[in-house]
Amino acid sequence: VVHPKQPPKASDRSPTDEDATVERIGRRLRSALGPPPPGELWSGDDCAVIVSASGATLFTVDAVVAGVHFDSSLVSMADVGWKALTVAVSDVGAMGGRPTHAVMSVGAPLGTDLERLVDGVIEAATAWRCPVVGGDICAANDLFVSSAVTGLVDGPAPPVTRAGARPGDGIFVTGPLGASAGGLRLLRAGVVPEPGSPDAALCAAFRRPLARLDEGVAALEAAASAMMDVSDGLGLDLHRLASASGVGVALDDIPVAPGATLDEALGGGEDYELLIVVPDETRLIEQFAARGLRPPVRIGRCTDDPGQRDLRGVTMEPTGFRHRL
Amino acid sequence: VVHPKQPPKASDRSPTDEDATVERIGRRLRSALGPPPPGELWSGDDCAVIVSASGATLFTVDAVVAGVHFDSSLVSMADVGWKALTVAVSDVGAMGGRPTHAVMSVGAPLGTDLERLVDGVIEAATAWRCPVVGGDICAANDLFVSSAVTGLVDGPAPPVTRAGARPGDGIFVTGPLGASAGGLRLLRAGVVPEPGSPDAALCAAFRRPLARLDEGVAALEAAASAMMDVSDGLGLDLHRLASASGVGVALDDIPVAPGATLDEALGGGEDYELLIVVPDETRLIEQFAARGLRPPVRIGRCTDDPGQRDLRGVTMEPTGFRHRL
Numbered sequence: 013v014v015h016p017k018q019p020p021k022a023s024d025r026s027p028t029d030e031d032a033t034v035e036r037i038g039r040r041l042r043s044a045l046g047p048p049p050p051g052e053l054w055s056g057d058d059c060a061v062i063v064s065a066s067g068a069t070l071f072t073v074d075a076v077v078a079g080v081h082f083d084s085s086l087v088s089m090a091d092v093g094w095k096a097l098t099v100a101v102s103d104v105g106a107m108g109g110r111p112t113h114a115v116m117s118v119g120a121p122l123g124t125d126l127e128r129l130v131d132g133v134i135e136a137a138t139a140w141r142c143p144v145v146g147g148d149i150c151a152a153n154d155l156f157v158s159s160a161v162t163g164l165v166d167g168p169a170p171p172v173t174r175a176g177a178r179p180g181d182g183i184f185v186t187g188p189l190g191a192s193a194g195g196l197r198l199l200r201a202g203v204v205p206e207p208g209s210p211d212a213a214l215c216a217a218f219r220r221p222l223a224r225l226d227e228g229v230a231a232l233e234a235a236a237s238a239m240m241d242v243s244d245g246l247g248l249d250l251h252r253l254a255s256a257s258g259v260g261v262a263l264d265d266i267p268v269a270p271g272a273t274l275d276e277a278l279g280g281g282e283d284y285e286l287l288i289v290v291p292d293e294t295r296l297i298e299q300f301a302a303r304g305l306r307p308p309v310r311i312g313r314c315t316d317d318p319g320q321r322d323l324r325g326v327t328m329e330p331t332g333f334r335h336r337l
Numbered sequence: 338v339v340h341p342k343q344p345p346k347a348s349d350r351s352p353t354d355e356d357a358t359v360e361r362i363g364r365r366l367r368s369a370l371g372p373p374p375p376g377e378l379w380s381g382d383d384c385a386v387i388v389s390a391s392g393a394t395l396f397t398v399d400a401v402v403a404g405v406h407f408d409s410s411l412v413s414m415a416d417v418g419w420k421a422l423t424v425a426v427s428d429v430g431a432m433g434g435r436p437t438h439a440v441m442s443v444g445a446p447l448g449t450d451l452e453r454l455v456d457g458v459i460e461a462a463t464a465w466r467c468p469v470v471g472g473d474i475c476a477a478n479d480l481f482v483s484s485a486v487t488g489l490v491d492g493p494a495p496p497v498t499r500a501g502a503r504p505g506d507g508i509f510v511t512g513p514l515g516a517s518a519g520g521l522r523l524l525r526a527g528v529v530p531e532p533g534s535p536d537a538a539l540c541a542a543f544r545r546p547l548a549r550l551d552e553g554v555a556a557l558e559a560a561a562s563a564m565m566d567v568s569d570g571l572g573l574d575l576h577r578l579a580s581a582s583g584v585g586v587a588l589d590d591i592p593v594a595p596g597a598t599l600d601e602a603l604g605g606g607e608d609y610e611l612l613i614v615v616p617d618e619t620r621l622i623e624q625f626a627a628r629g630l631r632p633p634v635r636i637g638r639c640t641d642d643p644g645q646r647d648l649r650g651v652t653m654e655p656t657g658f659r660h661r662l
Binding site: 030033034037040041044045046048052054055059060062064065066071072073074075077079080081112113115116117119126130133134137138143144145146147148149150151152153154156158160162 | 355358359362365366369370371373377379380384385387389390391396397398399400402404405406437438440441442444451455458459462463468469470471472473474475476477478479481483485487
């Protein structure tokens, strides 16, 4: 399996599982600072949910780091800027919200082409209608870009969390998976894809991932019971959603992007397609059609055995990218 | 002059001036993403100002980076966590606001003591009443912690920007300067200060800076015309405020922290005391007294010669920390 995200060189300290670390830290923060007011959600999902006079406000942060999330020899600085904002915006979309504002923090080695980085940020900010209203630039040995994004959920429906899936609900994705990992594989092999070819589409998926904002809103309006974006690989992310919801999953089929492999689709990550769980499948399909969106792809259903993680009757490993911390 | 912030090793590329870079990027963002709506302020100040149903919302981000903002051999991981949140909270205080929520992004080398880092974050979040509601942890070769903080300004007065100082206004700071730079100097020299000594106070100022939130609110209520926090050194930060306001400055006296030098007070940075400019000096002093705060220290006044940067009649250089970008 090719992972778009490559961990830095390991030391002799043993890695701790990322999910366990994140969960433990979230628990410590909530116990020291919380509990959140009613209706709010602090840590553990794609975004935090804050209740304000404007309604349910979403707040999230995500970072991309040279050598971990991207290889500066394979992507342009504009690609880095695009991706850095888009991955955080995607978290807002994954709860059914739309982004309102972003602030970005850049650590840059001397000589970094900040102008090109800003080109990509501006392209993404324009595409996602998410103005970057502030930021901070400092010196660093390795380039990193951290984006914090606020968002709003329109209407009375609460944001869609990871924890609401119920047995019997259908599981959908917004598009084929593995494109980003396949694109990275081609770029690493030095492939220069022909414009318009499937290879070019794979490389574009790696360099310029999309935030599925309209799809997220459509899912919210179709009363999705759970949702998240596929950032670390379907195997791992679906496992996270199922664990948060306390359900099992039985998958029938995984849509694989043309030119990508099933392993890349299951474990590659960085596709940023949405993983949507709904009790009313017809309503979801109709909502997507009404908005002129590509139809969502049904990949399976939730079951009442919380330990079940099956693909066509065979147990799946929760493969995907985990940071070694 | 000892700078608490040390730039990483230079390459053979020539450094660009940080302020010019930041200003150019801010200008590009504003021109590409449109002028902010009336009453809003995007980039160029301590925080962005967003108008929402809750009033004037502040939004800021700041990062600390190993080897740039701290030396892991001189500070504990808890100190890093404290500082990472406090420096962003300080930006909210510097506009007269109080923090509402934070999200934090951590890039950590394998084996980083994240539990201790979180200890410091929780201490700061508790001290500043700023719950950390979400975050992101990823692998990185050098530790960085980026904090995005939202805030609110109570009451009808707009947030205090850097740009409102007028000739004749008095210039104040909330306390003596240079403590942080002095503390770093002692720590580098291997000094182990006696508890309760002035040396211990200097080291604490470096390790555990304070956000002057009550002071910021008092200044707002005293109708301060301009304000910012002293993060990169008084010489540089006051130059920035004066330039944003289009005024000159004539300083009489700089309060130097016991054990620190005048150079450290002028150019050391990371004190996070507030720099406050007011037309009505008595009102400021009364507001501080009414809240039981340490009296603000008058250091000089604004003049109508926009090029003037004088200390006791002698031209000052705008010394302080600038990132080499």
